[in-house]
Amino acid sequence: MAICANLSHTLTSKFKKANLYYVAATVVLCCTFYVIGLWPQGGDVTTIQLSSTAILPTLPCNPSIKTPNPTPSSSISIDFTAHHTADSLTALSPSARVNHFPSCNPEFSEYTPCEDSKRSLKFDRNMLIYRERHCPEKNELLKCRIPAPFGYKPPFRWPESRASVWYANVPHKHLTIEKAGQNWVRFKGDRFVFPGGGTMFPRGADAYIDDIGKLIKLKDGSIRTAIDTGCGVASWGAYLLSRDILPISFAPKDTHEAQVQFALERGVPALIGILATNRLPYPARAFDMAHCSRCLIPWGKYDGLYLIEVDRILRPGGYWILSGPPINWEDHWRGWNRTADDLKAEQDQIESVARSLCWKKVIQRGDLAIWQKPTNHMHCKINRKVFRKPPFCQEQDPDKAWYTKIDACLSPLPEVSNVRDVAGGPLVNWPERLTAVPPRIASASIEGVTAEGFSKDTELWKKRVTHYKALDGQLAERGRYRNILDMNAWLGGFAAALVDDPVWVMNVVPAEAEVNTLGVIYERGLIGTYQSWCKAMSTYPRTYDFIHADSVFTLYQDRCEIEDILLEMDRVLRPQGSVIFRDDVDVLVNVKSIVDGLQWDSRMVDHEGGPHVREKLLIATKQYWTVPAPDQDKQ
Numbered sequence: 001m002a003i004c005a006n007l008s009h010t011l012t013s014k015f016k017k018a019n020l021y022y023v024a025a026t027v028v029l030c031c032t033f034y035v036i037g038l039w040p041q042g043g044d045v046t047t048i049q050l051s052s053t054a055i056l057p058t059l060p061c062n063p064s065i066k067t068p069n070p071t072p073s074s075s076i077s078i079d080f081t082a083h084h085t086a087d088s089l090t091a092l093s094p095s096a097r098v099n100h101f102p103s104c105n106p107e108f109s110e111y112t113p114c115e116d117s118k119r120s121l122k123f124d125r126n127m128l129i130y131r132e133r134h135c136p137e138k139n140e141l142l143k144c145r146i147p148a149p150f151g152y153k154p155p156f157r158w159p160e161s162r163a164s165v166w167y168a169n170v171p172h173k174h175l176t177i178e179k180a181g182q183n184w185v186r187f188k189g190d191r192f193v194f195p196g197g198g199t200m201f202p203r204g205a206d207a208y209i210d211d212i213g214k215l216i217k218l219k220d221g222s223i224r225t226a227i228d229t230g231c232g233v234a235s236w237g238a239y240l241l242s243r244d245i246l247p248i249s250f251a252p253k254d255t256h257e258a259q260v261q262f263a264l265e266r267g268v269p270a271l272i273g274i275l276a277t278n279r280l281p282y283p284a285r286a287f288d289m290a291h292c293s294r295c296l297i298p299w300g301k302y303d304g305l306y307l308i309e310v311d312r313i314l315r316p317g318g319y320w321i322l323s324g325p326p327i328n329w330e331d332h333w334r335g336w337n338r339t340a341d342d343l344k345a346e347q348d349q350i351e352s353v354a355r356s357l358c359w360k361k362v363i364q365r366g367d368l369a370i371w372q373k374p375t376n377h378m379h380c381k382i383n384r385k386v387f388r389k390p391p392f393c394q395e396q397d398p399d400k401a402w403y404t405k406i407d408a409c410l411s412p413l414p415e416v417s418n419v420r421d422v423a424g425g426p427l428v429n430w431p432e433r434l435t436a437v438p439p440r441i442a443s444a445s446i447e448g449v450t451a452e453g454f455s456k457d458t459e460l461w462k463k464r465v466t467h468y469k470a471l472d473g474q475l476a477e478r479g480r481y482r483n484i485l486d487m488n489a490w491l492g493g494f495a496a497a498l499v500d501d502p503v504w505v506m507n508v509v510p511a512e513a514e515v516n517t518l519g520v521i522y523e524r525g526l527i528g529t530y531q532s533w534c535k536a537m538s539t540y541p542r543t544y545d546f547i548h549a550d551s552v553f554t555l556y557q558d559r560c561e562i563e564d565i566l567l568e569m570d571r572v573l574r575p576q577g578s579v580i581f582r583d584d585v586d587v588l589v590n591v592k593s594i595v596d597g598l599q600w601d602s603r604m605v606d607h608e609g610g611p612h613v614r615e616k617l618l619i620a621t622k623q624y625w626t627v628p629a630p631d632q633d634k635q
């Protein structure tokens, strides 16, 4: 503006007699063009200087690109090119790079750090505490890459994978013998074949689900999310998927050798987990249906503690389905090697706990019994005078479920004003549920997220996923990927954008996230879990085909080592699987240097908004490699 003032003064003295209007018009035009000249660089001189100096000094620059002079000068030549395009970014200098991580010993090829049997034996056997998560201390963390077994092949594609798994990928035959009569799994040449049987459904899960469908509505979209407790090889979940019902199956690492590993190889959503002393890692009011077929969980014991936990995670009006002992003991007690009295007492106990939770027994027919959670707690609050146990929980966040002990108290549902109301707000049926405003957002219980913000987020992720597919041909190829992990899922927008693809997404809401959004994800009809990325995930090596890591490394920057998170990602990623990282450019430069050490192929690309955005994408693919052939090993 000083230049404009000087110019104005000179002009007035030189052309004293000139028409004042003419002079004024010239001054105005001069100033206008000066300002327009600045505009393409951001419209504000201060902004240009700040953004340039904030980014460039921290990055190794390509010498062919000129560094702008940060001091304003009249001789400055305005340069409109972007100075931090992804192409110009290189990883840290070779000396700053992490050395290549070596391969771990072949015996670690199925290593699950938090469910390691050697470590677990040091813990209490009471209530199966020893089978819960017990993760290595920092000084015990492996600094090597978990190898795939020799002969590992990319898993069969869905839906073939539901019935076939390569033997080389999960070389464990134990269940083919132990569960032969129940049709869980058979061994055939180079592969396992899964006929769909289970302990309570030797005729196959499909026929069993048909039986359930005769008792409650499975087809109208009111039941979308489900949980299978004690899942075996997850055939129940596998056959629900073809009915547009999205299950999470879990079971511990116990004598049912590699059961969850089989489930994952089959392309069925599953986690290693157990109902013991900690809450299951899901928010309250998450599932439309919970299921146990002879899952060996002592439902009536410990004052109904485990049914209290099922109650917490069931949505209002959700169903609990039980088959196996003690249901239909009258027909089965001899085969179950238990006395009729014992089984009857167990059933009485379960019925009594269910009543104390205000559940309604919907039906018991044949081998199936079904209960329903109330849609609100109006009556339940009144009848606490009759049922003193369990009391309602006081001042406890029902959504908190990461290393949270199960308390023997009933998680209160949100208040309602009418006995017919659904606590927390009703859910619409699937598939509309995916894009309808989730009740938690409509009721403003998610800090900083409005209904409008939610819809915009859905649209944003549609665009981003289209961009991702242009960058990663494997993601775009229908059927190439099946098991997908979103490490920081926010509202589940990434998963929602993939809904028409034959994939499932495990949406993780980090335990450290400022806002807990996992409840919203479930209200959309998607599934997920809590997880702290400072620790290992409860899953097997080579679980996921694709990982999305949005702002993960910014979130964990001062919390734990980037290197440890990346080694964990390497563990759970399948050979030839890929990862898209989305993060601040400086963070990604560091990530890239470690990813190089993992021997992944990677490249940095610009944000879909263009090169001027600090946020960038890093696309990486894990190479295919396995342990050497056994005879090669000896050489």
Ligand SMILES: C[S@@+](CC[C@H](N)C(=O)[O-])C[C@H]1O[C@@H](n2cnc3c(N)ncnc32)[C@H](O)[C@@H]1O
Pocket (backbone or CB within 6 Å): 128, 197, 198, 199, 200, 201, 229, 230, 231, 232, 233, 250, 251, 252, 254, 256, 259, 273, 274, 275, 276, 292, 293, 294, 295, 296, 297
């Ligand atoms: C007999 S198998 C039944 C498997 C499957 N539900 C079926 O019908 O084929 C028992 C299952 O319960 C699991 N299980 C045992 N105790 C458990 C617990 N406390 N929490 C979760 N799962 C458990 C076992 O690991 C196994 O998967």
